[in-house]
Amino acid sequence: MSHARSEYTDFQSLAPDAFSAVRALSAIAAKAGLDKQLLELIKIRASQINGCAFCLQYHILQAEALGLAEDKINLVAVWREAPQFSPRERAALAWTEALTVLPNGVSDEVFAQANAEFGEKELMYLTSAVAAINTWNRFGAAYRWTPPARQKASAAAS
Numbered sequence: 001m002s003h004a005r006s007e008y009t010d011f012q013s014l015a016p017d018a019f020s021a022v023r024a025l026s027a028i029a030a031k032a033g034l035d036k037q038l039l040e041l042i043k044i045r046a047s048q049i050n051g052c053a054f055c056l057q058y059h060i061l062q063a064e065a066l067g068l069a070e071d072k073i074n075l076v077a078v079w080r081e082a083p084q085f086s087p088r089e090r091a092a093l094a095w096t097e098a099l100t101v102l103p104n105g106v107s108d109e110v111f112a113q114a115n116a117e118f119g120e121k122e123l124m125y126l127t128s129a130v131a132a133i134n135t136w137n138r139f140g141a142a143y144r145w146t147p148p149a150r151q152k153a154s155a156a157a158s
Contacts, residue, residue, distance in 0.1 A: 002144050003144065004143065004144045004145060004146045005142070005143045005144050006143035006144075006145070007143070007145055007146060008054065008140070008145045008146075010143070011139055011143070022132065022135050022136060022139075025128060025131065025132040025135065026129075026132040026133070026136070028125060028128050028129070028132075029125040029126060029128050029129035029132075030129075032121075032122075032125040034122060034125055034126060034129065036066055037063065037066050037067070037068045038088070038089060038092055039129050040059050040062050040063035040066060040068060041063070041068070041072065041076055041089060041092065041093065042092050042093065042095075042096040042126070042129060042130060042133065043055065043059040043062075043129070043133040044056060044059045044060060044063060044073065044076050045076050045077070045079070045093050045096050045097065045100075046096050046100045046130060046133045046134055046137060047059060047133065047137055047140075048076070048077050049097065049100045049101060050100065050134065050137035050138075050141055051137075051141055052136070052137040052140040052141040052145075053140070053141075053144075053145075053147045054140040054144075054145035054146065054147050054148065055133065055136050055137050055140045056147070057147035057148055058147070058148050059133075060073055061148065061150060069084065071084050072084050072085065072089075076093070079093045087117060088117045088118075090113075091113045091114045091116070091117035091118065092114070092117070092118075092126060094110045094113060094114065095110060095113075095114040095123075095126060095127075095130065096130050098110045099127065099130045099131070099134070100130065100134055114126070
């Protein structure tokens with residue numbers, strides 16, 4: 001069993017400027033109008049790939065609070081095999097995986113699919129959301145932040 005090396009609140013108190021910058025980046029895509037449920041799906045998927053227990057639990061709780069269908073939350077790890085996901089969600093999840101696992105690069109096919117579903121401007125904002133969750137994952141996984149309890153989700157990172 002791993003133990004926390006530091007906690008989420010330590011990041012906020014020890015490096016408030018870095019914390020504020022990551023938090024601001026996290027908010028941009030939603031402010032630009034991207035669907036909040038879609039954004040939670042990509043945050044869940046990136047957190048699964050990166051092994052960040054804190055972020056995974058936090059974004060599952062956020063997705064539930066937003067009313068995201070339970071089957072989508074449960075099946076996001078195997079989204080390619082599950083019929084519940086729309087073409088737009090599939091494009092976002094493929095884009096998220098490509099940007100999260102960069103050694104594989106971003107294929108022309110994944111780019112074309114994402115660009116067709118989102119267009120140039122929305123895709124830039126989607127990319128910012130993927131970049132933000134990957135940044136949070138780096139902190140959460142490195143410091144082994146304790147996953148939030150259900151009642152505390154609203155006070156944690158976005």
